[in-house]
Amino acid sequence: MTVTAPDVFARLARLAEEPDATALISCRPGSSRTITRGQLLQGCRITAAALRTAGARPGHKAVVMTRDAYDLTTITYALWSIGAVPTLIEPRAEVGRCLREIAPDLFIGEPLAHLGRRVLGWGRGHVRLPLVTGPSFPGQRLALGRRLAVHTPDADGPPWQQEEPTDDDLAMIAFTSGSTGRPKGAEYRYATLAGQLEALATLLAPRPGDVLLAGFLPLVLFGPLLGLTTVTPAVNHLAPARTPPQGLIDPILRHQVTTIAASPAVLTLIAGHCARHDVRLPSARQALSFGAPLRPRLADALRRALPHDTKLRSVYGATECLPVSAITDHDLRTAAIQPPPGHTGTCLGHPLPGMQPQILDADATGLGEIAVSGPTVSPAYHGRPDADATAKITTSRGVLHRTGDMGRLDDQGQLWFLGRKAHLVTGSGFTLTTEDIETLADTTPGVRRTALVGLGPAGSQEPVLCVESLPSAPRATALDAVRTALRSHPEGHRIGALLLHPGFPTDPRHNSKIDRPRLAAWAAKRLRRRTR
Structure with missing residues (x-):
């Protein structure tokens, strides 16, 4: 069965309709690099050809570890185009164990990542094709792998042509961070990606000319596919809260960002800098918090820097099901002040279209574990049947994912979050x-x-x-x-x-x-x- 929703390749093909429009703006301290949609597509073609020449084949699993937004996007899209499976792992996660579980064929990354691979034995016995991207670090003498040059072409190329996969084909493996337990590789099928893109399109409601600040890593990959000019600030993804705030504020002002999407830690940096320096963000029409509940105090601080009509929302989801629901800061405050009878905790809002939350093993008050089914849900963990047995339930409506979060559903169908079951x-x-x-x-x-x-x-x-x-x-x-x-x-x-x-x-x-x-x-x- 082929994909019926607008999928990765249909969205990639749309980029060719406006080749001169900006796809990515990759920011570094003191500089930025602008990549058009035509250049991005041509860069993907060149990279895909280089991957084939190096020996990458359909079905190969490829770990991708790079901090460069353009390299990450181009390599991921190129791997999709040849039928390979990009795999994303937190550098601070238990990388060795993760690689043993997925047995990758390729390891694509910066020299520092390859140094970790060589010294710590990541993927030993499995990685047959190490490919090095990015600049060498000072004094590097060790041969770490074959060089994979990821160029930014000067112009676009021929129309994008690609045989589309089926919705059940494995598209990506994304590892959880390990913050709530041992890291696990969530499988995204092409249907999962299509569902996530549709849900994010509903959530972000892109308009012509919109500019997205992608402080949340998945949106670096999804932003261009949603037709958004995607600005990638110089966020320290190993420690987002240590990012210099000026590296967030400058791109927002310089590129007239209309949509800000980041974790509460990054949003705190933005709000704090604006308060200290009396800065306003006049172009922002919406801001979204991902990764943890948005607290009213942070919402209030952000409001002081944003136009009065800016839509500020807290988004709920997980690596295995992103996104699930969303709530505006106004509704969040109302729910906190006047919660429905019997409801405490944090309101997560109404589920997004197609998402169907349930409360499992509920007690007399309705408190139980939040479980979710719907088009954004990862159907399985890669190489972890034990985790599947614990977290995945097969139903007539598809896979029901147990989130590990405690919560309730109120009479209006809104989700309420009460914390992790493990906590x-x-x-x-x-x-x-x-x-x-x-x-x-x-x-x-x-x-x-x-x-x-x-x-x-x-x-x-x-x-x-x-x-x-x-x-x-x-x-x-x-x-x-x-x-x-x-x-x-x-x-x-x-x-x-x-x-x-x-x-x-x-x-x-x-x-x-x-x-x-x-x-x-x-x-x-x-x-x-x-x-x-």
């Missing part, structure tokens, strides 16, 4: 969800954010609330405000201790999800010191 705090006769406690504590004066962790074995855990205060707030004042707020919560008396933390450890991909196992270990050590 439930269970004591003697009670269970606490992280989002229920934290959405209250996070709104208290002087507090940047809080994190609930449980110490001890499940069923007899001691709940501890870690508090990260704002730099300008006295720490004692922040703690007093949290204590006062907890007294108003029916389960607030369960919290055994409040601990100030200088800065929570977070996930490597978004720098937004709190690394709770590390935080719990820190809290346990801190409390042991208190009792000595």
Whole structure:
């Protein structure tokens, strides 16, 4: 069965209709590179030919590790065009284990990535074709692989011609970050990519002349396919929160960005810089937060830099199902102030068209695990039947993916998020969800954010609330405000201790999800010191 929705190749072919329009603007500190749609397509053809010459064949799995947006996009599109399978892995993930699971044929990346491959043994016994992109690093003498030159052509070429795959063919493997457990390779079939592109098109609603700031890595690949001029800022994808804010603000202003899409950590940098320097972002008509729930305080800070009619939304999803739902900041505030009876936590909004969330194993209050079916859902993990058995359920409507998130559905069909199932705090006769406690504590004066962790074995855990205060707030004042707020919560008396933390450890991909196992270990050590 062939793909019926507008798929990767149909969208690529559309780029040729306006070859002089800008496809990508790749930004680096102090400079930028503009690539037209015609140049992008021609670059893909040249790269595809080079890959074939080097020995890449249909069905080959190819790990791609490069920080250059143009190289990443061109190589990925070229691999699709020859029927190979690009594989994306977080450099900080358990790369060796990931490569053993997928057994890649090709390893395409910058010299530094190949150095890691050689020194740490990534893909040993599987990688038959190492291909090196990007400039050599200073003093490099070690031969790391065959050179794959990825050029930016001066002009476009002949029309794009490609035999389309079927919707069940494997298109890509995208590894989870490992922030919520061992990294797993989510399989995207061509139907999955078509579903994701359709959902993102609905979400972003591109208009002629729109310019996207892609601070969220998947949109670097999807932006051009959606017909958007895609600006890729010099985000440090290994540590997004350490990105120099000027490297985000300058491209937004210079290229008149209309759509900003990034993680809360990156959006925090943008809002903070604008506040400190009294900067406004007049061209932005929408901003979207990916990777973690958007907190009202960050939404308020962004609002001060954006035009009053800018649409600001929080998007919910995961590597295995992106996107699922979205909610505006106005609706988010309303839901927080006036939640439906029996609902706490964070409202995730209504599902996007075609997405069908369910609540599994719900208790008497409707709280259970969020599971999702729909066109954006990855049908399987690559080489992980154990993970499939845990997270994938085959139904008459397709694969139902268990997200590992706790939540509820209200009477209006909106999703509510209560935290990760793995992060439930269970004591003697009670269970606490992280989002229920934290959405209250996070709104208290002087507090940047809080994190609930449980110490001890499940069923007899001691709940501890870690508090990260704002730099300008006295720490004692922040703690007093949290204590006062907890007294108003029916389960607030369960919290055994409040601990100030200088800065929570977070996930490597978004720098937004709190690394709770590390935080719990820190809290346990801190409390042991208190009792000595």
